[in-house]
Amino acid sequence: MKIGYARVSTEAQNINMQIEALKKEGCETIYYEKKPAFSSRPELENAIKSLRVGDTLFVWAFDRLGRNMLEVMHNVKTIHDKGANVYSIAQKMDTDTPAGKIMLFNFALFAKMEATLRKERQQAGIALAREGRKLGRRKGLMDETIKKAGLVKQMYLSEEPFYSVADIVRELQISPNTVYKCLKYAGVKLRCGLENI
Numbered sequence: 001m002k003i004g005y006a007r008v009s010t011e012a013q014n015i016n017m018q019i020e021a022l023k024k025e026g027c028e029t030i031y032y033e034k035k036p037a038f039s040s041r042p043e044l045e046n047a048i049k050s051l052r053v054g055d056t057l058f059v060w061a062f063d064r065l066g067r068n069m070l071e072v073m074h075n076v077k078t079i080h081d082k083g084a085n086v087y088s089i090a091q092k093m094d095t096d097t098p099a100g101k102i103m104l105f106n107f108a109l110f111a112k113m114e115a116t117l118r119k120e121r122q123q124a125g126i127a128l129a130r131e132g133r134k135l136g137r138r139k140g141l142m143d144e145t146i147k148k149a150g151l152v153k154q155m156y157l158s159e160e161p162f163y164s165v166a167d168i169v170r171e172l173q174i175s176p177n178t179v180y181k182c183l184k185y186a187g188v189k190l191r192c193g194l195e196n197i
Contacts (some may be wrong), residue, residue, distance in 0.1 A: 001055045113171070149182040153182065
């Protein structure tokens with residue numbers, strides 16, 4: 001069977017283009033959702049669970065399968081372990097072909113590199129934050145938020161390495177709302193435009 005999965009990050013984004021492309025590929029069942037990058041993806045989980053030996057999961061692009069390269073590779077491996085394959089419409093790549101297998105090998109290398117760089121960025125950010133001054137308490141904030149405000153500020157203002165709100169959420173295991181509270185508490189002016197989280 002051909003199973004389709006589509007995702008956009010916000011309610012405002014149009015998912016129809018992905019769904020139409022999946023239909024043109026002959027997908028018999030299509031799972032879709034509108035979820036921010038940091039959210040859980042129950043429909044992706046359902047799509048993967050529905051796969052049987054010989055099935056193919058069609059996606060618009062491989063980045064639909066995860067928040068980062070590590071997660072993409074984890075999900076591709078899960079799909080392969082079920083005896084199914086993945087096909088990316090945009091990249092015209094089937095993981096069951098020789099070219100697709102070479103691409104997966106390269107993905108695996110990039111995933112390892114990403115994990116190493118992320119760990120280095122995290123350690124560098126924490127070291128920078130520890131060198132900064134401690135911030136005093138303001139009324140209405142929880143102690144935990146106060147403790148993290150200095151670290152969040154240092155990471156957000158860091159240019160090398162650069163941290164987006166999504167990076168801070170991922171590295172510190174806190175919610176985007178907490179990041180914004182910390183930045184407000186620390187008196188940090190947000191970058192122009194909305195953060196891509």
